[in-house]
Amino acid sequence: MTLLKITDLSAGYGPLRVLHEINLTVERGERLAIVGLNGHGKTTLFRAITHLVGWQRGSILFDGVEIGGQRSLGEGRKTPGIVRLGVAMTPQGDAIFPGLTVRQHLDCGAWSKQAWRERAKRREAIFDLFPPLRKLENTTVGTLSGGERRMVSVGRALMTEARLYLIDEPSLGLAPVISQRVIAALREIDVKDGAIIIAEQNVTLLDGQVDRMIGMHAGRLRGDVGHVELG
Amino acid sequence: MDAALIVYALNLSAIYALMAIGISLLWSSIGMLNMAHGATFAVAGYGTLVLGNALLPLVEAVFDGWAILPLLKMTVLLLSGVTVGALFGGLIYLLGFLPIHDKANFPVRGMIVTLAINLATVQALLWWFGPRQQALPNVFGFGRLNLFGIPLRYDQAMTIGATVVLLGVVLAWLRLSRKGLEIRAMMQNAEGAALSGISVRRTALPVVAVTGAMAGAAAVLLSQTVYVSPGAGAMPLIKGMIIALLGGLGSVPGAAIAALLVGTLEAVTGAIPFLGQRMVLVVQFGFIITVLIIRPRGIGGLLSETRK
Numbered sequence: 001m002t003l004l005k006i007t008d009l010s011a012g013y014g015p016l017r018v019l020h021e022i023n024l025t026v027e028r029g030e031r032l033a034i035v036g037l038n039g040h041g042k043t044t045l046f047r048a049i050t051h052l053v054g055w056q057r058g059s060i061l062f063d064g065v066e067i068g069g070q071r072s073l074g075e076g077r078k079t080p081g082i083v084r085l086g087v088a089m090t091p092q093g094d095a096i097f098p099g100l101t102v103r104q105h106l107d108c109g110a111w112s113k114q115a116w117r118e119r120a121k122r123r124e125a126i127f128d129l130f131p132p133l134r135k136l137e138n139t140t141v142g143t144l145s146g147g148e149r150r151m152v153s154v155g156r157a158l159m160t161e162a163r164l165y166l167i168d169e170p171s172l173g174l175a176p177v178i179s180q181r182v183i184a185a186l187r188e189i190d191v192k193d194g195a196i197i198i199a200e201q202n203v204t205l206l207d208g209q210v211d212r213m214i215g216m217h218a219g220r221l222r223g224d225v226g227h228v229e230l231g
Numbered sequence: 232m233d234a235a236l237i238v239y240a241l242n243l244s245a246i247y248a249l250m251a252i253g254i255s256l257l258w259s260s261i262g263m264l265n266m267a268h269g270a271t272f273a274v275a276g277y278g279t280l281v282l283g284n285a286l287l288p289l290v291e292a293v294f295d296g297w298a299i300l301p302l303l304k305m306t307v308l309l310l311s312g313v314t315v316g317a318l319f320g321g322l323i324y325l326l327g328f329l330p331i332h333d334k335a336n337f338p339v340r341g342m343i344v345t346l347a348i349n350l351a352t353v354q355a356l357l358w359w360f361g362p363r364q365q366a367l368p369n370v371f372g373f374g375r376l377n378l379f380g381i382p383l384r385y386d387q388a389m390t391i392g393a394t395v396v397l398l399g400v401v402l403a404w405l406r407l408s409r410k411g412l413e414i415r416a417m418m419q420n421a422e423g424a425a426l427s428g429i430s431v432r433r434t435a436l437p438v439v440a441v442t443g444a445m446a447g448a449a450a451v452l453l454s455q456t457v458y459v460s461p462g463a464g465a466m467p468l469i470k471g472m473i474i475a476l477l478g479g480l481g482s483v484p485g486a487a488i489a490a491l492l493v494g495t496l497e498a499v500t501g502a503i504p505f506l507g508q509r510m511v512l513v514v515q516f517g518f519i520i521t522v523l524i525i526r527p528r529g530i531g532g533l534l535s536e537t538r539k
Contacts, residue, residue: 052422074333079425088426095423097416107409108416111428116409156427 001028002061003195004049004164009058009068011048018044020219021058026164030195033206036216042199043092045216046166050089051078062087063163084111086194088162092169094153098142102133105141105152109159119159126155129185147178154182163194171202183209234381236498242387244494245394249449250471251478251486252398253442259418259481261435262338263328267345268446268471269464270352271319275447276367276459277360278315283308283368305389308367308451316447317440323348324439332431349464356461364458367451386455397448401441402483410437418481470515477519479531488530493519 004026011019018041026032034042047053049060049067052075060068067082083089097105106126110119127134130151136144141152150170157165167186171179179202187209189196200206206213215222250268257265286307294300327344331337376383405411413434417424421431449467450459457463474493478485493515500506500514526532 050426052425073335076422076425076431077333080428080430083426083428091422091426095420095426097419097423099419100412100415104412104416107412108424108427108429156423160428 001193002026003028003030003063003193005059005061006049006068007059007061009045009048009056009060011044011053011056011058013054018053018219019048019056022219022221024214024221026195026197028193028195029191030212031191031210032195032197033210033213034197034199034216034221035201035203035206035213037201040216041219042216043168044219046089046091046168046197046199049166050082050087052076052091083162086161086163087166088157088160088164089166090150090153090157090168090170092172094149096141096149096153099140101138101140102144102152103137105156106159109156112160115160122159126158129158129188130155147174147182150174150178150182151185154185158189161192161194165189165191165194165196167196167198169199169201171200171205179205236502238381238383238387238391240491240495240498241391242494243497244491245390246449246453246467247470247474247494248398248487248490249394249445249452250467251474251490252401252483253445254471255475255478255480255483255486256414256418256438257442258475260414260438261328261332261417261431262421263332263341263345264338264472265323265327265345265439265442266342266468267323267327267348267352268442269468270349271316271323271443271446272450272464272467273356273459273461274319274352275312275316275443275450276454276463277356278319278447279308279312279451279454280365280367280459282311282315286311287368301385304368305393309393309448312447312451313444314447316450317444319447320439320441320443321436323443324436328435328439329432332435349468353461353464360461362461364460366458367454386452389455390452393448393452397445398487401445404441405483410434414438473516473519477522477529479529479534482529482531482534485529485531485534492530 002025004024006022006024009019009022010017022045034045036042044053048056054075055072056068057070058068059066062085065085067085097108103123106123107119110116110122115122132148133151133155136148141149144152154167154170170182170186174182183205186196186198198206198210250272254265254268257263287304290303290307291300294303297303323345327341327348331340331344334340376385376388405415413424413429416427417429417431417434453467470493474489475486477493478487478489496515496518497511500511501508506514523529
């Protein structure tokens with residue numbers, strides 16, 4: 001069963017075109033990684049799915065609902081709606097709220113009625129996933145380290161169950177030990193009938209953690225590598 | 232500095248804080264520099280005038296002879312000011328936010344549209360009510376009460392008290408409610424908020440209404456001493472805006488401290504013989520420019536210990 005079907009997606013910022021007619025199909029239950037160098041469009045692909053780029057065209061079918069289309073204005077306008085359809089994204093740079101505490105961050109992520117009602121229970125689940133956050137519960141996130149911020153950002157995306165998780169560069173700017181811990185936590189996520197897509201530069205980190213790898217180069221998807229066993 | 236001067240300074244600070252915190256909140260949460268905040272002030276003044284003239288005789292008839300009658304009358308006036316302010320805020324939302332908030336360069340467009348709303352409203356008020364200044368029903372008379380030896384005019388006591396209560400309610404709402412959490416999230420990172428399913432369009436309406444209500448309250452409180460006129464909003468708008476800047480746009484405690492500083496500065500400057508009232512604006516702007524040169528993030532920048 002197809003969860004996400006992207007057809008001929010182009011996107012960019014102003015005159016700059018970053019993505020060139022991307023085609024991608026993601027099945028339910030899949031753990032997918034998009035790998036490629038800096039500046040080749042991984043982040044832009046995620047941002048196009050959530051309508052955060054300047055302009056885009058092409059179809060994005062999410063669970064049978066069209067969330068793509070052609071537009072040249074209004075970035076971010078449809079983002080809350082797309083999130084509420086069940087797309088959870090951890091953006092590059094984490095997009096944290098510097099003045100809010102860890103606990104308030106997690107509460108922000110609990111947007112659905114049910115998640116808000118059981119937010120205490122769900123916070124506990126996040127703390128089980130990222131034990132270092134437990135004792136930081138009432139600390140302002142602006143004072144945390146990069147690794148802790150990444151955990152907060154991922155935790156916020158996990159507070160309400162989504163059908164599609166987009167995790168942008170989980171290892172960016174982190175010490176190797178901590179990025180391994182983050183990747184291991186991503187492995188713990190129960191995607192059920194959903195899917196998870198990880199954009200990453202560090203291929204060795206993903207070793208054995210994903211079902212499928214797709215390379216990205218110069219705004220195009222190159223080669224479906226399939227399951228990879230590295231060194 | 233004698234006690235009366237302190238009271239005067241607090242009185243000014245209270246009005247300024249109501250205006251500045253509204254402007255600051257609007258800017259940092261929905262990115263709109265609301266030039267129509269002065270219009271909200273004037274409209275709320277006239278709205279209170281109309282509503283007050285209609286309602287006060289009723290209140291007087293029902294509660295005749297009660298000791299708390301002046302307090303009841305003040306409450307009626309404040310409630311009408313707050314309501315009219317919030318409604319006018321809703322109008323600004325419909326005209327100046329909803330149609331353009333997702334277009335390119337919204338901050339500039341929003342400023343132009345709200346400035347247009349401001350000018351049109353002032354002209355409409357001139358046309359409907361005429362240029363004559365009108366006095367709001369004076370509820371307290373000119374009596375004084377003595378608080379620990381400090382002579383306090385009733386309207387001053389009311390202004391300071393009502394502002395503290397109102398700001399307390401707004402801050403508690405921001406801090407404790409779910410909507411407040413969403414608003415603060417939006418203030419600190421719009422993209423992160425969007426990715427948490429928080430819609431700007433849905434969150435903006437309560438923000439605009441609440442800040443409008445604050446301007447309305449400021450209008451009612453100030454018109455106990457100053458007349459209501461179509462252009463009455465200009466000065467509170469300008470002062471509110473510079474205080475919001477001084478506080479570091481977006482920081483509520485920063486704006487409150489800045490309002491205290493500027494209010495005190497105004498009271499003190501007015502009392503110094505060789506400066507006097509006519510130098511108030513010069514001294515104020517000089518002070519604010521100096522602070523912003525030294526600390527570009529304003530007072531809020533001194534308060535926050537987080538890095539962006």
